[in-house]
Amino acid sequence: MAFNVTLRQSGRQFQAEPDESVLLAAQRQGVGLPYSCKNGACGSCKGTIVSGEIEQASHSSSALSNDERDRGMALLCCATPKGDLVIDVREVAGIGDIPVKKVPCRVSGLERKATDVAELKLQLPANERLQYLAGQYIEFILKDGKRRSYSMANAPHHEGPVELHVRHMPGGTFTDHVFNAMKERDILRFEGPFGTFFLREDSEKPIVLLASGTGFAPIKAIIEHALFKGLDRPMKLYWGGRCKQDLYMMELAERWVKDVQNFSFVPVLSEPDADDAWTGRMGFVHRAVIEDLPDLSAYQVYACGAPVMVESAHRDFTSYHRLPEGEFYADSFTSGADIVNQV
Template sequence: MTFQVTVQPSGHQFSCEADETILSAAIRAGVGLPYGCKNGACGSCKGKVVSGSVQHKAHQQRALPPEEEAAGYSLFCCATASTDLVIEAREVAGSSDYPIKKMPSRVTTLEKVAPDVMVLTLQLPASERLRYRAGQYIEFLLRDGKRRSYSMASAPEDGGPVTLHIRHLPGGLFTDQVFTTMKERDILRFEGPLGTFFLRDDSDKPVVLLASGTGFAPLKAIVEHMISEKSTRPITLYWGGRRPHDLYMDGLCRQWAADLPQFSYVPVISNALPEDQWQGRSGFVHQAVMADLPDLSQHQVYACGAPVMVDSAKRDFVAQCGLPDEEFYADAFTTEADLAK
């Protein structure tokens, strides 16, 4: 059975099969609904069902609390239509400009940059170029049908190999392979580009980039994209880790700060040990932003990393610093362990 979905306020319409999610149908139709994880964990795709009814597959309650679901809100990445629908969602301009493709790639380098972080470089076929927006991600297609998502850490203007920053999760189906058996010249298949987390180029507002751990990867791509575009927008990068080695490209960030007059860098460590001899900022990284920028009303924020950091930042920036809700853009990194919870 096929249902018709109408999006307000744009008026865009698309068809949705009974066995596919509303988000999948929208992507297939080229309608730019916002999304991130596609598995009911991050909440990026949340919108309101104005009329009609949906059924939700498994999802995390923090992404859609029961009271919000009762009020008519839905996670479109895990909702299927039971009737024709009218939904309310803020569409993302430009999110469907580049085709989503399945492509082979060859591993060219594996560089361990921290005890638990590997930089993986992929060479794409000479006959194909992956067109994407800085901040988007790809999904590796594993042999058992499972998928694993990683943001691209290289700017699209590079036009060469794609780099990814992969954190080792012991017992992880894919990351164990990356850190143990994967070798140069291995072939990996992926699908992309995916996601609506990317720089909005139609604004001149100062940019706050907020990262925890490997959430730095898509923000690195955004900075390099802005450098390539010769953007003069002020950029402040706050990068948080538990210990100094978690900021595995600290030297690169300090070089940006030295070379770019519009760029500032604030590293923040939450659990330094005495042997680290850490002399910089300490505590939660989003609280460092609030201490430095108590008024965010004229800023855009791009946050990427652990869900608890992203959730805390959005709540506090909007409630306490005056950040407009629509100027907070996020990509919460969710793992299989997060989903299992």
């Protein structure tokens, strides 16, 4: 017997099977709910159970704390209903019409951008075109059935190969292969697009773009999309890394500053090497935002990268610097460790 799930703000309803997560049920019926990792590691799909009961599967404690559970919050990607539910969660418009499909592809380019970052380019079959929103991601399907997620780094209007930025995680099955064995013309298979991290074009608010490491990839796609659409909203990019090589496309960001009106770029390093001869900003990248913009009440923020950065930015911006909760959009780049260390 299926259970009714009602979204409190809109009154919209859909049905979930007893063994089906709320998120999966919503997606199956074309209802857009926020999500990213889909495995309880990132917290993007967090919502509040207004009435009814759920079974909450194992998840990362950083994605949903015990205090949040006590306040009725849940991760909808791993919450199954035990009866009818009313939930309070932000709906996401604009993703229901884009088909998710499995696609074979050929490696058409593989270039090191830093010692531990590679730009991977994928050529789709001649009769295929990947529809997606700038900021979304795909999942590679590995031979053992496991999956690895990577965001598109180019905007969807781009006619050439799909561009991804891959950071080497030593010991990681997929990234070890990318850095040690992969070659051009290799065949891969992926499914996508996924995710609800994309530019909301119905706003005129100035935009803060916040990236750490390869979190720059979807941010790059969003910027390219905004430029292609001719959006004139002010954009301020903050990109953080440990040392200078972590900002592996800094020249591109600097070019945007010269070529794009109302665009600014703030690179931030936490532990620059002596060889970097760094004279720029230092510390945590989200703290640089706070130093420059202590009042975020009039902004939209798009944050992508390490979970600790995304979580810290969300907490500090919304709790102490007046950013409206509904104006923070994020994609946490969770790893296998984030998935394994669950409660």
